[in-house]
Amino acid sequence: MTPTLEFPLSRRAQNAAGQPISSLMQQALAHPELISLAAGFVDQASLPVELTSAAATSLVSDPVRAREALQYGTAAGHQPLREIVLQRHRNDDGLPACEDQLSVENVVLTAGSNQLLHLVADTILNEGDLVLCGAPTYFVFMGALANLGARSHGVACDDGGLIPEALEDELRRIEAAGELERVKAIYVVSYFDNPSGITLAAERRPQIVEIAKRWSKKQHIYVLDDAAYRSLRYSGEDVPSLQAYDETGETVIVAQTFSKSFSPGIRVGWGILPSALVEPVLNQKGNIDFGSPHFAQHLMAQVLSSGEFDNHVAVLRESYREKQTAMIKAAKEFFSSLDGVHYVKPQGGLYLWMQVPESIDTGIDGKLFAAALQEGVMYVPGIYCYPMEGAPRRHNLMRLSFGVQTPDGIQEGMQKLAAAVRQVL
């Protein structure tokens, strides 16, 4: 064997290489002393040790149920948990129009909602296909799209989220370019968007569903409603998911997870899918992992049956609300004297999306990122959150996470970041 022998990788593996997250993680590992406002982890202190302990104890105390949890499950997952998440979804949406369209058969459990997003993408997208999404949007999902050889196409957003008129404009442009048939989905992080923190305005929700249906001229265009952060609301009123406006139940896919509201380590997510997608997604899932870990699904079902879950989420919300308050306070304190700084206080979630003066490039090779490292703070460069096509990418934004740091850490991190901004101005 010669040392020059080729180790060929699949096209997908080549597509998967060089995700921006890895260079950030390398920076974080190389500088453990940094205050990271980059990591999207959840708050360590409020992770539910006692609830997990109680649920595990209860689960293993009944040998019959314990053995069931320790055995293989089905590709769709533990039926009682599927029923619980559907019921909760209906309650949250106020028993919407889709009530009669959807049953437990539409619910698929996954190892986190990322797996659901990937499975759906893998099921509907060929290489070269298009997914319309906000500019900015969730960069891990764009990584999954790139992995599949699919294209993310940006739609302009404002303080109410994805702009329906801009969505139609992009669809018109794509149609004029002869590519409408490549559009397979519209992706929206509909509550406290990652990265923008914005919640899609209530009145835009039916509009986006209607646009997807109306533009499904030859092939179906799905709406992929990523509701991962829905339960992390700190102010304002909950709004129905986009599925509530899908009267035929054929268009909207909802992705959700207990990773943010309970534990990413237990890692149970789910999708509520149009009927036409259920079997194809399960067939894919059978090949990809032969079913998600069953024990974790039983554990979550036990947690939810205990009645303690909502109390935990209430405590969690209180903790994150405090952190969010600390970040907004620090933003006012340290950034308000700077012209060209803009942000919207999010009503929930884990992120603040901050614009700095146009003259600053927040990218990893720019002056600000280096200055911030020097000061001892790290953020996610906004450029990573922009789709490769469509609405223009902007270079002067940052995603700041308040999930991981303490309020004091947030205060300190924001002070250092402001110092870095001043330094490069």
Next chain:
Amino acid sequence: MTPTLEFPLSRRAQNAAGQPISSLMQQALAHPELISLAAGFVDQASLPVELTSAAATSLVSDPVRAREALQYGTAAGHQPLREIVLQRHRNDDGLPACEDQLSVENVVLTAGSNQLLHLVADTILNEGDLVLCGAPTYFVFMGALANLGARSHGVACDDGGLIPEALEDELRRIEAAGELERVKAIYVVSYFDNPSGITLAAERRPQIVEIAKRWSKKQHIYVLDDAAYRSLRYSGEDVPSLQAYDETGETVIVAQTFSKSFSPGIRVGWGILPSALVEPVLNQKGNIDFGSPHFAQHLMAQVLSSGEFDNHVAVLRESYREKQTAMIKAAKEFFSSLDGVHYVKPQGGLYLWMQVPESIDTGIDGKLFAAALQEGVMYVPGIYCYPMEGAPRRHNLMRLSFGVQTPDGIQEGMQKLAAAVRQVL
């Protein structure tokens, strides 16, 4: 929206449709009274309720460790567990030549070994690429290959497993057809094969590694050593994995799992990969599920640290040995008077691979399958276990699992199956 509107699926989703396992599962669901010798589940009674309970209690009793388990982990998984599985692998292989080539960096944890197999396939295979494998071989992996648009190419086997000379013959044929560059891997279920029950003979192991290296003329040909059943040995001596003969550490991938030896519901598997594959596989994994459930990995690390794991495996082996004995005894009792019946007593695993007379078609639409259902017993038709290309497919074999039924159920099932065979002869 018109009812005729197309709901397009990706090519992959189309490939994934119609896996044989689904029609079998439908049969099983429709006839719960059947004695299933088809299901590849593990023995329900010996699932480790107490060990899991003790491990869970220990894990959650330390809040710092518990929180770590409940948080996100890395794509490669929990480092202490990666160290444990590598050490155990080295011990099992008797500190082989690969010792210096492999480190904990080569170990990737997955949600079961199926996920590892799929990840590796997704990382090295494009549509149309070839994987050489036994005829027969593990049908779920062939499903994953079909899903990817890759081709499984069968190599003749005998009672010592994959025949090295037949492997070279197939490589020669493929080269003559101008397709050698499409061959990316050789896949072997090297211990107590699913379905054949055969363990790849010790002397063939280095030969297969050598063949893979020698035929890596333009591109690298990997050997994918699926060692899922290694710990379920009931007689004979353990043999080293194929990795023990990979002196450069560049060729062999080992896939393993705790699903058979501990619990498929906890579902922790792993791969030990050549260095060149680690980063590409982790990049893919980041996109597919953003890391496997961390809590389950901590739980398994706790089980292994408790020192009780090997005792559990010893008890498990005793239980399966009894079942295997029951199946072999029943095979002798009910089938020995039939000409043309052939099987090899496996030294471990969960399966007996039985040949019936040439005149019988064991397929799902054949007379035997119907007669067996009528008698009240189900098996996996052997035809499902044959690759689509290469060595000829055979229609007169059955995979019989002794994992799930009690010894009495096995006896009864085998009696019914023999009655069905007699009926159709």
